[in-house]
Amino acid sequence: MPSRDGEGHGGTVSAAQDDVQEFAALLRRLKDRTDRSYGQLARRLNMNTSTLHRYCAGDAVPVDFAPVERFAALCEATSQERLELHRLWILAVAARQRSRSAASATADGSPSAADGSPVDAAEEPTGLVTADPTPAGAPPRAPWYRRRRLLVSAAVATALLATLGSLSALPDDDGPRASDSVQGSDPSRTTPTGTPRPKSTGSPSPSPTTPSPSDGASKKSSPKSTPSGGSSSKEAGRQQSPAGVPLTWSANSHVWQAGCGHDYVVARPPSQVPPPPPPQDAEAWAGSQSAVHGKQTMIEISVQGKTSTAVVLKALRVRVVGRSAPSGGTVYTMDQGCGGALTPRYFDVDLDKDRPIARPADGNDSGVTIPAMRLPYRVSAEDPEVLLVDARTESCDCSWYLELDWSSQGRTGTVRIDDHGRPFRTRGIKGLPMYVYDTSARSWVTYRP
Known part of the structure; x- marks a missing residue:
């Protein structure tokens, strides 16, 4: 009977892969039970996202158990x-140590470790157990793959020197550049206030921005370039401001109070309305019934920068584009209210006011106050943020949307946040018949709050 290590090189490879993959599989199971991404967990563990992903994929093993213990606690x-x-x-x-020993004993100069993974002499110091890149008993003459690596390095160095020589020969231009004066997003994409956007949520909508330079000024300030397309040496070393909106967003307007309570107004009798959906299917259910939010609309907005450069969220505004008296319809409440010990911080909007504004409000977690979010606030690709807007009305059938002002690297702009290109809609329910679903009778029954 062969031992766990196997007999020969193939048995060692198989045993090593099995042990590493079992460890990685348990890491993945623990990670999948959380609602955190690899990036969020890596920041809490003070390590690179790619390093954590390699641990969970079985491509690497930490030499110290401390980060594994912290990962398990999270x-x-x-x-x-x-x-x-x-x-x-x-x-x-x-x-991994057995693989390392097997690689040292390899006499044919193979450039791969015993577990089949490539040996890279430039491996970053992440504290991983890897195979020894120098095979034991190597002859004085370097193997073919090392000679090829030297040739490639020499070719790269030659190309780099030639490029630097070309750049140094170009004339300097100290005049103004177009990238120095660009503000806001592309003005050709500006949409008048109140016009529905054809874009769906999840990408930044075009929006009014601060004025951009005239075409003549742009031509005068454009950087000079050579026929080959290269820019001046100063421009090459300068980080240019990215064009367009530097952030992305997505909005979910079917968020229920405490995750279980919400009212919809539907212009159908109870016999034609299906049972209430689970919260995650609320948008599809409401769309199939042409339902309108009754008395309250809660919107969860996820905002994230496109790069690691910080984007400052400066202000959140409410724009009401339609206002009328509510009429007709039947109210279907998703349940009789469940309450909860956790109330997240949010922005409170009173649509009954002539000029509603978004006011930051504190949250509460079992009696502990959660401070309200105060704008301005910074986001980036590594630090996203979720904004919760709670809009209410008693006597209005209101159509409205939000505007989010941003600034980044001297540029400013505004994105419109709406419901897949249409305004959000919230209407009062006072005086309308109300129904709640009776699970025992499997039917809607009259509800008197």
């Missing part, structure tokens, strides 16, 4: 799971 692992994780980590480290 994923709320049980004591039994932590013991199992420690056991599998020990086996995975030992497997």
Whole structure:
């Protein structure tokens, strides 16, 4: 019977891969139980996102158990799971050490480790257990793959010197540049206030921005270039401001109070209305019934920068584009209210006012106050933010949308946040018949709050 290590090089490879993959599989199971991404977990663990992803994919094994222990704590692992994780980590480290020994004993000068992974002499110092890149007993003459690496390096160095020589020969231009004076997004994409946008949520909508330079000024300030397309040496070393809106957003307007309570107004009798959906299917259910938010609309807005450059969210405004008295319809309440110990911080909007504004409001977590979000606020690709807007009305059938002002690297602009190119709609429910779904009778029954 062969041992766990196997017999020969192939058995060592198979055993090493099995031990490492078992360890990685447990890491993935713990990660999948959370609602956090690799980036969010990596920031809490003070490591690179790519490093954490390599651990969970089985491409690397940490040499220290401390980050694994912190990872287990973030994923709320049980004591039994932590013991199992420690056991599998020990086996995975030992497997990598066996692979390292097998690679050292390889006499044919193969450029791969015993576990089949390529050996890279420029591996970043992430504290990983990897195979020794120098095969034991190598002859004085470098192997073919090392000679090819030297030739490639020499070719790259020659091309780099030639490029630097070309750039240094170009004339300097100290005049103004177009990138120095650009503000806001492309003015050709500006849409008048109140016009529905054809774009869906999830990408920044074109919006009114601050004025951009005239065409003549842009031509005068454009950087000089050579026939080959290269810019001046100063321009090459300058970080240019990106064009367009530097952030992305998505909006979910079917958020229920405490995750379980909401009212919809539907112009159909109870016999034609299906049972209430789970919260995650609310948008599809409301769309199929042409339902309108009754008395309250809660919108969850996710905002994130496109790059690591900070984008400052300066202001959030409410624009009412339609206002009338509510009439007709039947109110269908998703339940009789469930309440909750957690109330997130949000922006409160009173649509009954002539000029409604978004006011920051505190949240509450079991009696502990959650401070309201105060604008301005910074976001980037690594630091997204979620804004919750709670809009209410008692006597209005209101159509409205939001405007979010931003600034970044000297540029300013505004994005319009709406419902897939249409305004949001919220209407009062006072005096309308109300129904709640009785699960035992499997039908809608009259509800008197």
